[in-house]
Each structure stands twice: as C-alpha cells, then as structure tokens.
Amino acid sequence: xxxxxxxxxxxxxGSKGGKARAKALSASQLSKIGKTGAQTRYEGMSRVExxxxxxxxxxARWAKNRGKEEQ
Numbered sequence: 653x654x655x656x657x658x659x660x661x662x663x664x665x666g667s668k669g670g671k672a673r674a675k676a677l678s679a680s681q682l683s684k685i686g687k688t689g690a691q692t693r694y695e696g697m698s699r700v701e702x703x704x705x706x707x708x709x710x711x712a713r714w715a716k717n718r719g720k721e722e723q
Contacts, residue, residue, distance in 0.1 A: 674682065694702055
C-alpha cells in the first residue's frame with residue numbers, strides 16, 4: 653500500500669498555527685505539553701528503545717551545548 657502524501661499547503665498552515673500557539677504559551681506550559689507527549693511516546697516503547705531514545709537526546713544536547721561553548 654502506497655503512503656499518502658501530505659498536502660504541502662496544509663503542512664505549511666499547520667506549522668504556522670503551531671508556532672503561533674507556542675509563542676503564546678509560557679515556558680512552563682510548553683514543558684508540561686512536552687512531558688505529556690514524551691510520556692505518550694514512551695508508553696509504546698520497550699526498555700531498550702527508551703534507553704536508546706534517551707541516549708540520542710543526551711548526545712543531541714551535548715552537541716548543541718558544545719557549539720555554544722566554541723562561540
């Protein structure tokens with residue numbers, strides 16, 4: 653079965669709406685939404701998959717912080 657392609661115009665509008673909403677929320681509200689999303693995502697993962705996901709997140713944060721130190 654072929655995957656359905658998303659309408660690029662609909663994707664662009666959805667992105668704009670999400671960015672506008674994010675600007676209107678406080679940091680604590682964004683954090684709460686993120687934690688809820690992470691919990692939902694992790695419910696379907698095995699222990700090994702969660703560990704790998706956490707490892708990737710740590711490496712991404714380290715890489716991001718390393719770039720800030722060099723500037």
